[in-house]
Amino acid sequence: MRILYVECSMGAAGDMLMGALYELCQEKERFLGDMNSLLPGVSVAAETVTRQGIAGTHMRVLVHGQEEGHSHSHGHEGHHHHAHRSLSEILAMIDAFPLPQAVRESAKKTYGLIAEAESQAHGVGVGEVHFHEVGALDAVMDVTGVCYLLHLLHPDTVTASPVTVGSGTVHTAHGLLPVPAPATARLLTGVPILTGDIAAELCTPTGAALLRTFAGSFGPMPAGVPLGCGYGCGTKDFPRANCLRTFLLETAEAGGGPNDQVTELKANIDDMTGEELGYAMERLLAAGALDVSYMPLQMKKNRPGVLLLCLCRPADADRLAREILLHTTTFGVRRTDCTRYAMEITKEQADTAFGPLTRKVGTGFGLTKSKPEYQELAAAAQAQGVPLAAVIDELKRG
Numbered sequence: 001m002r003i004l005y006v007e008c009s010m011g012a013a014g015d016m017l018m019g020a021l022y023e024l025c026q027e028k029e030r031f032l033g034d035m036n037s038l039l040p041g042v043s044v045a046a047e048t049v050t051r052q053g054i055a056g057t058h059m060r061v062l063v064h065g066q067e068e069g070h071s072h073s074h075g076h077e078g079h080h081h082h083a084h085r086s087l088s089e090i091l092a093m094i095d096a097f098p099l100p101q102a103v104r105e106s107a108k109k110t111y112g113l114i115a116e117a118e119s120q121a122h123g124v125g126v127g128e129v130h131f132h133e134v135g136a137l138d139a140v141m142d143v144t145g146v147c148y149l150l151h152l153l154h155p156d157t158v159t160a161s162p163v164t165v166g167s168g169t170v171h172t173a174h175g176l177l178p179v180p181a182p183a184t185a186r187l188l189t190g191v192p193i194l195t196g197d198i199a200a201e202l203c204t205p206t207g208a209a210l211l212r213t214f215a216g217s218f219g220p221m222p223a224g225v226p227l228g229c230g231y232g233c234g235t236k237d238f239p240r241a242n243c244l245r246t247f248l249l250e251t252a253e254a255g256g257g258p259n260d261q262v263t264e265l266k267a268n269i270d271d272m273t274g275e276e277l278g279y280a281m282e283r284l285l286a287a288g289a290l291d292v293s294y295m296p297l298q299m300k301k302n303r304p305g306v307l308l309l310c311l312c313r314p315a316d317a318d319r320l321a322r323e324i325l326l327h328t329t330t331f332g333v334r335r336t337d338c339t340r341y342a343m344e345i346t347k348e349q350a351d352t353a354f355g356p357l358t359r360k361v362g363t364g365f366g367l368t369k370s371k372p373e374y375q376e377l378a379a380a381a382q383a384q385g386v387p388l389a390a391v392i393d394e395l396k397r398g
Contacts, residue, residue, distance in 0.1 A: 001156045001157070001250070001251045001344060001364070002154075002155045002156050002227070002248060002249070002250060003155060003156065003157050003158075003159060003222055003224055003248075003249045003250075003251060004024075004150070004153065004155035004157070004158045004159070004246060004247070004248055004249075005158075005159055005160065005161075005221045005222065005246065005247040005248075005249060006020075006158065006159070006160040006161065006211070006215065006244070006245075006246050007160075007161050007221070007244065007245040007246070007247070008160055008161050008162070008163040008164060008203070008211070008244060009161065009164055009196075009245075010164060010196075010198070010202055010234075010238070010240065010241070010242055010243060010244060011163065011164050011165060011166060011201075011202025011203040011204075011207065011244070012163060012202075012203050012204070012207030012208065012210070012211055012244055013142075013202075013203070013204045013206060013207040013234060013244070014139060014142030014143055014145075014146060014204065014206035014207055014210060015058070015059045015061070015138075015142050015232070015234070015235075016207070016232035016233065016234050016243070016244040017142075017146045017207060017210055017232055017244060017246075018059045018142055018145040018146050018149065018232060019046070019056060019057035019058055019059045019230070019231070019232025019233055019244075020056075020057070020230040020231055020232030020243075020244050020245060020246040021146060021149035021150065021153065021230060021232070021246060022046055022057055022059060022145075022149060022230065022232070023056070023057050023228070023229075023230030023231060023232070023246075024149075024153060024228045024229075024230040024246060024248050025149055025152055025153060026152075027152050028046070030152075031145075031148065031149060031152060032044060032045070032046065034098075034099065034148070035141065035144070035145055035148070037098070038097050038098070038099075038141070038144070039093075039137065039141075041063060041064045042061065042062070042063050042064075042137055042138075042141060043061070043062045044059060044060070044061050044062075044141055044145065045059070045060045045062070046058075046059055046060075047059075047060050049233050051233050051234075051237070051241040051242045051243050052240060052241035052242075053241070054231060054241045054243055055231070056230075056231030056232060056233040056243050057230070057231065057232055057233065058232075058233045058234075058235065059142070059145065059232070061137070061138035061141045061142065063136075063137050063138060067138065087111060087112070087115045090111050090140060091108050091111065093140065094107045094108055094111070094140070094144065095108070097144065099144070099148060100148075100151060102151055103144070103147045103148045103151045104147075106147040106150070106151075106213060106214075107143050107144045107147045109213055110143050110147070110206075110209045110210055110213045111143065111209075113187060113209045113212055113213065114183065114187070114205055114206070114209045116186075117183040117184075117186035117187045117205065117209070118183045118205075120186050121181075121182035121183045121185075121186055139206055142206060143206060143209075143210065146210050147210075147213075150214060153248065155248065156344060157216055157260070158214045158215050158216060159215060159216060159217045159218065159219065159221075159222065159261065160211055160215040160217075160218050161218065161219070161220070161221070162191075162192035162193060162194055162218055162219075163188060163191055163192070163193045163194075163203050163208070163211065163218070164193070164194055164195070164196040164198075164202050164203070165179060165180040165184070165188070165193050165194070165195060165196070165201075165202055165203045166179050166180070166195065166196060166198050166199065166200045166201050166202035166203065167179050167195045167196070167198070167199050167200075168199040168200060168201075170200075170201040179200070179201045179202075180193075180201070180203055180208075181201065181204075181205065183205045184201075184203055184204065184205045184208045187205060187208035187209050187212055188203070188208050188212075189318060189319060190314075190315045190316055190317060190318040190319050191208075191211070191212070191218055191315050192218050192219070198238050198239070198240070200236070200238065212315070215315065216261075216313050216315070217260075217261035217262075217313055217314050217315060218314060218315055219261055219314065221247065221249075222249065222251065223251065224249030224250055224251040225249065225250045225251075226247055226248070226249055227248040227249065227250055228247070228248045229245065229246070229247050229248075230245065230246045231243045231244070231245055232244045232245075232246070260339060260340050260341075260342035261313075261314055261337070261338075261339055262290065262311055262312070262313065262314070262337075262338060262339070262340050263311070263312050263313065263314045263316075263317040263335060263336065263337050263338075264309060264310070264311055264335070264336040264338065265308075265309070265310040265311075265312065265317060265320060265321055265324060265333050265334070265335055266307060266308065266309055266310075266333070266334045266336070267307075267308045267324055267328060267330040267332065267333050267334070268297065268299060268305055268306075268307055268308075268330065269305055269306050269307075269308055269328055269329060269330055270299045270303045270304070270305030270306075271329050272306075272328060272329055276328075277294060277306065277308075277328075279327065280308070280324070280327040280328050281294075283323060283326075283327045284310055284320060284323055284324065284327070287316075287319070287320060287323050288312065288313075288316050288319075288320065289310050289311065289312050289316075289320055290311045290312055290313070291309075291310075291311040292308070292309070292310050292311075293308075293309050294306040294307065294308055294309075295307040295309065308324065308328065308330070310324060314337060317335060317337075321333045321335065341365070342364070343362035343363060343364040343365065343367070343369075344362065344363050344364050345360060345361070345362055346360075346361050346363070347359070347360055347361065347373075348361055350395060352391075352394045352395055353394055354380040354381075354383075354384055354386075354391050354394055355380060357372065357373070357376050357377065357380065357391070357395050358372070358373045358376055359371065359372050359373070359395065360372070360373060372392060372395050377391045377392060377395070
């Protein structure tokens with residue numbers, strides 16, 4: 001399994017993430033060529049720089065030959081005049097990029113997260129949000145570039161360290177704001193953070209949104225064999241190297257060790273109907289839970305009840321705990337962080353007499369197993385007027 005680990009001891013910003021991933025990329029010329037064909041007058045260049053004696057890459061974005069102010073490079077710059085773009089304008093711009101659809105979807109998802117955070121932070125509707133610093137063309141290129149590099153690197157999973165956010169205040173288009181800025185703080189909900197000893201904005205909204213888009217968990221670096229290490233450098237000088245570091249790791253699957261970080265949320269419930277419990281399960285799954293289940297148990301005062309068990313990513317635990325409190329009658333939720341043995345899941349499609357059907361395939365730990373997707377089987381059986389078993393047998397033969 002290939003794991004990308006992002007070390008955020010000096011925070012995270014879009015250009016630094018792009019620089020660190022660029023150093024890992026084996027298709028540098030293709031990446032730069034594609035990025036430099038996206039927008040007229042906008043260019044991307046990789047510059048080798050040093051920060052406190054450490055060599056790394058600074059990704060320089062020029063708009064008509066000038067940099068727009070590094071609003072995303074550890075510090076908003078409210079003194080520069082950026083175009084104010086709405087979410088719909090930015091999404092339309094990204095949609096027009098001649099890049100793989102997966103890249104465009106990831107970039108749009110990232111901006112959707114930023115828009116939601118800005119909406120909550122400033123008390124306006126998502127449709128009313130107008131981006132200032134993160135709407136600048138250099139920030140759009142940073143987000144798109146990070147999404148494209150991750151597409152080229154195609155790690156099996158992405159994990160990150162706790163995020164150092166810095167302290168003090170920062171100048172923005174909204175005025176002087178505390179660090180982390182309100183939108184950044186919203187984006188980092190559920191993510192482990194620390195202030196560190198640098199009085200500056202170390203994690204920007206763009207950096208936080210990209211981490212939320214791609215990182216499945218946050219914690220120490222997992223055990224593995226390094227395949228590469230990349231350093232992405234910011235523009236400012238601090239007492240320590242202003243770098244974000246990434247590792248591409250290979251983990252041994254056949255050894256049989258736990259390989260995935262998850263969180264279990266539990267609650268005992270004895271005063272909800274089956275319909276209410278079913279609705280709560282639907283809401284938790286829609287909110288991003290990996291799995292939700294109920295188990296019968298005997299509670300105090302001899303009352304029968306159920307144990308709600310919600311499995312989720314550690315970064316989503318706080319948000320999903322609130323969903324449990326919102327949609328059930330419980331007054332408390334228990335949390336357990338653990339590792340699990342997880343096979344790598346892929347999907348393959350088979351052409352059958354009932355049309356194309358999907359099979360989920362799991363590999364790892366020296367094993368391979370497969371399972372058909374029930375909803376597709378049921379839909380095919382209903383459409384053809386045959387028993388479900390007939391469709392399953394056909395897929396096995398295929």
